[in-house]
Amino acid sequence: MIEFNRVSKRYPGGREALLDINFKVEAGEMLFLTGHSGAGKSTLLKMIPLIERPSGGEIIVDGRALNKYKRRQVPQLRRDIGIIFQDSKLLADRNVFDNVALPLLVSGDNHPRDVGRRVRAALDKVGLLKREHDFPIQLSGGEQQRVGIARAVVNRPKVLLADEPTGNLDPELSREIMSLFEQFNQVGVTVLVASHDLELISSMRKRMLILRGGRLLADERGAM
Numbered sequence: 247m248i249e250f251n252r253v254s255k256r257y258p259g260g261r262e263a264l265l266d267i268n269f270k271v272e273a274g275e276m277l278f279l280t281g282h283s284g285a286g287k288s289t290l291l292k293m294i295p296l297i298e299r300p301s302g303g304e305i306i307v308d309g310r311a312l313n314k315y316k317r318r319q320v321p322q323l324r325r326d327i328g329i330i331f332q333d334s335k336l337l338a339d340r341n342v343f344d345n346v347a348l349p350l351l352v353s354g355d356n357h358p359r360d361v362g363r364r365v366r367a368a369l370d371k372v373g374l375l376k377r378e379h380d381f382p383i384q385l386s387g388g389e390q391q392r393v394g395i396a397r398a399v400v401n402r403p404k405v406l407l408a409d410e411p412t413g414n415l416d417p418e419l420s421r422e423i424m425s426l427f428e429q430f431n432q433v434g435v436t437v438l439v440a441s442h443d444l445e446l447i448s449s450m451r452k453r454m455l456i457l458r459g460g461r462l463l464a465d466e467r468g469a470m
Contacts, residue, residue: 247273247405247436248294253303255289255460263289265460267303271438273404276431278447279440281457287440290457291407294438295327296320308404325353328398328435332410334390336382336397342369343378346397353401368396372426388419395426399435406430408439412446420446 248271255264264286271277279287292298293305296312305312308326315323336345346365369375372392382390391411398406408427412420424439424446431437441447447454456464 247271247275247308248438249304249306250290251304251306253293253300253305255286255293255298256301262460264300267462269455269462269465271436273308273436274431274434275453276428276437277439277453277455278450279438279455279457280442280444280447281463283442285457286460287442287457288409291329291409291438291440294405294407295324295329321353325349325401326404328401328403328406330391330394330398330406330408330411332413334382334394336390336393338382341379341381342374342385342393345382345393346400349397349401364400364402365396368400369393371399371429372396387414388422391415391419391423392426395423399430403435405436405438408437410440410442412441412443417446424450 250267250269253264253267254262256262267290279290281287289298293300294307296315307323310323312323337348343365346368347361350361350364366375366378369378372395374389374392374396377385377389382393385393406427412423415423420443427437427439428450439447454464454466455462456466
């Protein structure tokens with residue numbers, strides 16, 4: 247589903263964010279990306295939906311080489327990729343339903359009845375169906391993150407990317423969020439989560455990619 251071949255990223259001024267990264271992610275796999283702050287985790291994740299482009303090397307997603315994508319083709323790529331951030335990035339002036347519906351409305355090819363059905367199905371999966379009329383300010387931090395997850399999966403993506411999704415949450419809420427990711431993975435979604443919480447992700451017993459200084463230090467398979 248995802249393949250990095252000798253991928254590097256150099257920012258203006260010469261800073262190397264990633265150096266010669268190689269790995270493959272199988273369709274339906276769940277794995278973690280970890281490393282210290284500044285190791286390159288966020289940069290790597292941003293390359294998969296082409297928020298960032300590599301300076302060198304090749305990235306393949308679902309059999310498609312991303313270096314061949316023109317700007318106008320990127321929205322089509324992103325329809326198959328759900329993205330979750332540490333800050334849920336909800337729109338404060340829209341209620342929960344409207345926040346989750348946003349990706350469907352942006353795509354412009356969904357009937358209003360279908361939008362309602364899919365939004366409520368996504369909210370039901372994260373346990374927030376009864377909060378659809380509430381606004382973000384009325385929700386706890388964990389609830390806001392779950393709304394962000396619902397928004398990321400409402401398009402039924404093949405790939406789910408999460409960048410430090412539990413960074414602002416306490417341990418119990420963090421485990422709940424990770425459990426949600428496992429549930430999506432169990433129905434075939436490929437899941438890649440960046441996290442510095444080594445204790446939490448070690449307990450998940452999944453594969454870990456460990457970055458240090460922009461290099462892939464280790465590729466460890468979790469004990470099942």
